[in-house]
Amino acid sequence: MARFYFDSGERDLTFEDEIGVECAGLGEVRRAGFEGLIDLTRESLKSVDGQQLFVEVRDENGDKIMRLSLLLRVKLLK
């Protein structure tokens, strides 16, 4: 098990994770990041075309190892 830090945010605004989560391997990191992105989306997604939300994962050395992001597209079709 190692500790990973899940920073999150919107475009250039990053909320830094100071606590971290213990994960066993990249599969668990991805699952934790994905679940975090779902919660972030539920709370922060507005009806704004082009809005981007992300979770970016650092390891204990501070190296970025994964980024999960969402981009909202709203298009009038008629």
Add this chain to the structure above:
Amino acid sequence: MANHDLVREGDRPVYSFVVLDGLVGSTKHTGEGKRQITSFFVAGDIPDLHGLHLSVMDCNFTTLTPARIGFMRHDTLRSICDQHPRIATSFWRSTLIDAAIYREWVTNVGRREAYTRMAHILCELIFRLRSVGRIQDHVADLPITQAALGDALGLSTVHVNRMLQELRRSGLIATSGSKVHAMDWAGLTHAGDFDATYLHQRNLADQW
């Protein structure tokens, strides 16, 4: 030890237990195996008192921190209730308060935003621990995992971290190891939409 199942769903216990120390949670699992903690129990609580009248347990009771537990035989409890109506009444009252707490938790998990939800659960824990004399001020030792907090709040561990940090940045709490200090009790109750009425602690609410 933590994460020890004291009673499991489907059990037909002949005992009820009382929490002497530590924190216990009632838990349910979805078909997919996701855990929801449906309530916390602190020292003095008898979490499975309903087992006295409902023979098959419909949830699990699990230690969330190292805990000390006492067991009481159902037949003994029944004869105590038969001989002492006031004790029977206070047992009944205790299960009614449990139901009130479950109602509050449904509201908390179902309708409050994550930040409010987190503040609410911290207020409840601090209030209850203080009510039973386990803490004197607004500092609670809560050695529960972020995953357990997430299971109680219906939130991911990553979001639990985010909310704890937001509460810290707002100056409402300070954390040190497993200790949570409510720095601004009035602010925390406001942030958590917390009104202690549902805990039905006679005369205690006035002292806060």
